Amino acid sequence: MPVKIESMADLDAAAQVLAGDKTAQVLGGGTILMPRVNAGDVALRRLLRISDPVLRKMTVGGPEITIGAGVSMADILAQQGLAFLHPAAVCVGGPAIRNMATLGGNLFAKAPYGDLAVLLLALGTEVSLAGGRTGPGAARRDPIEVLFRQSTDARAPLVRAVHLARPKAGQVQFHKMARTNPRGPAVVTLAVSLEVSAGRIAKARIALGGIETRPCLAVGVARTLEGAALSEAAITRACAEVLRELTPRSDALASGWYRGEMAQLHLRRILQQMM
């Protein structure tokens, strides 16, 4: 059976099609989907290409930022106002990939991909979904974590945009550790956001990629940091917590053991940089 690619002008109409047809999938930049099509993956029957401008919209000027799910890595990199996302966007594949790869697709990429998603997770991003919630009622937002709780094989909701507060200078750090540099697939990706007040860490969010199939939060590690001042002792405590909380997966890129070591090493480096 051939693969059908349909263009749709309206996001919410597309959401309805998706809800009614289990074989349909949204096509973002296609950097993950098209290789599957070319390899003859028979699970792909119907792809929806959505041209709704809302997917390409960015609101960057103010303290609250909105980025449409159809925005590409290259678009993000062209926006000076999104400089805090550049460390992640620039390490997604090479230039040809970044021209096509969308933020929405990155949210659904399985490990070792999903670098930008890891940074967005650390930043406490929210997502708004498409489907019957147009107009003023469309305001409902969910924490980005909801996307990562389900497996990628489950029916994914159609994401309209992500929303996040502009981080303070120095609040967030991102590291990607790959075996082939500059831009191989990640062994681990780490993003740390620390909100400091009066010399103490008020809030910590530590997101990791590569450890599980989807980006995950190290809540226990964050808890060891909260309330403390960022010191060598606090860093050591935080690193020691990593493997208590997470069981890194093994794959062809790295063993779980190696991933665990690298996660601790890069967490230490990030925290030392933030000291």
Added chain:
Amino acid sequence: MSVDFRKDIFAKERDDNLNEIGKPTRRQDILGHVTGRSPFFDDHRFDGLLHIKCVRSPHHHARIRAIDTTRAETMPGVVRIIRGSDVPVNLNTLLSLLDFGKDDEPVLAESKVAYMGEPVLAIVAQSEAQAHEAVAAVRIDYEVLPHVLDVEEAIKPGAAVVNETYPGNKFEFYGGNDHQKLRFGDVAPAFARADHIVEGRYQMAPIEQAPIEPNGAIAAPQTNDRYVCYTSTQGLFFSLGTVAKLLNVESNRLHFIGGTVGGGFGGKVDSLCEPLAILGAMLTGRAVRYVLDRAEEMQVSAPRSAELWYVKDGLAADGRIIARQLTGYFDSGAYTRLTGYGVVKCIGHLPGPYTIPNVHSDAYCVYTNRTPATAMRGFGVTAVDFAIERQMDKGARALGMDPFEFRLINAYRDGDMKAHRRLAGNCALIESIQAAAERVDYPLGAEFRAMTSMSGGGGERALIPPTRTERLGMLPAGTSTVEVKTTAPGLVPQFGVDLPVPATGLPAPSPTPTPVPAPKAPETRATTYDYGASGLSAPPAPKEVPPATEPAALTKSQPGPVTPKPRYSRYSSLGNRRR
């Protein structure tokens, strides 16, 4: 970047008046590549071309209980479903063409699968998409078996039998030996008197060749009862011979056309696609194309084998390595392909480019339920080099010595006897290290800058020491030939394991060679030969040796100058071509 020809080094050994060697030259195929005109196998199109996609095992190890193709057969575009039973000779080993190894691998699995991705059926359809659809519609009932993915686990008693041809999960080398040995001198006393013992365990992953063009072939019937095959193979005649055997046809009915290989690096010698493309053409009477997709190329086309090495060094405080013991396990995956050969190559490479008077090495080719491994750029050599060089760094640390200088102390000098009993010549390691150090402004001590590979070798260092072997006990100094004679029926009547002796012009061996004791009748015939003293190029012989009419004899090398004969290793030309 310009190439720096260091013509000051070895100036005497080089002829600068050759037309090509030593001169920059243009690749013959570069014009075609940069103008996009190089023809690849996939540039050939035929009317009504059919496409093959394989149904592959989703399990590491499983018995095939039943195959149900009823739905797939009736799907649109499906022309033929090829099963293992359709392959005339469905068992082969690649180097059987060179009489190396036993047939152990089917083209299509019939009774069981031994690695994830092993092909079970080939579906021939009018389009690739239709072939994919039919692949998804096949139902195979598998009984999943315990699997083993680790070489050390695989050779433990009770491990899952990966490959029924080799029930112990170890390849059988010449004479039924389950590993390759290298013995030179006697490591045990040397370890006992060493100032430092340094041990290491090193593990290397398989490496995929990752060619841009995947493995593939297009075959078509010709009017003269022949089949033409356009292929990406690296070994055109090798592939032709393999197909002739598998399909049981005269090789003159096969017309192989190679050409530009879109990246091979060893990954295109296995003839993965040609047999099925040609069989498909035979069964359908039409042109058939079988090309691996990228995921298949990564998962099921064979990589270089993983290796595991244990290395133990005995070091003298002055920096000399006085003994080295190496035990290695090559992970062949589920079938042999070229890994057994890689082990033979490896043994000839040990103990690395260093003169070490006592060397003891065992190397195994082990079967696991992983993707079969094959040739890949210096396979058999590069991975153990990694182990050896890490071990050298470790040794330097143990001695508190500079790692460059530690290597310079131990590097081969011209005229040194290597552990596998060849005299070292043109040993440029010292000069290479010096040139590298100079390039990066690495400070070498004056005495190390003054070293040269062209002096300091030979003499005592050219001697073969008395060597301990398991089967023959202590071999006297200078032993370079182990000869066994037998005329028992069905056996190779006579063979010798020749080992080279110092050549004219090179330092002669010890002027008074240790007298060789009169040959004693061995206790059992199984001890009449031992490849332990050579490790290389021993011809095949059966495991159990029945009584021979003549006793085995140990002969020493002929004293005095002997013109060196270039030894032709049966497999070396293949190895060279592949690279």
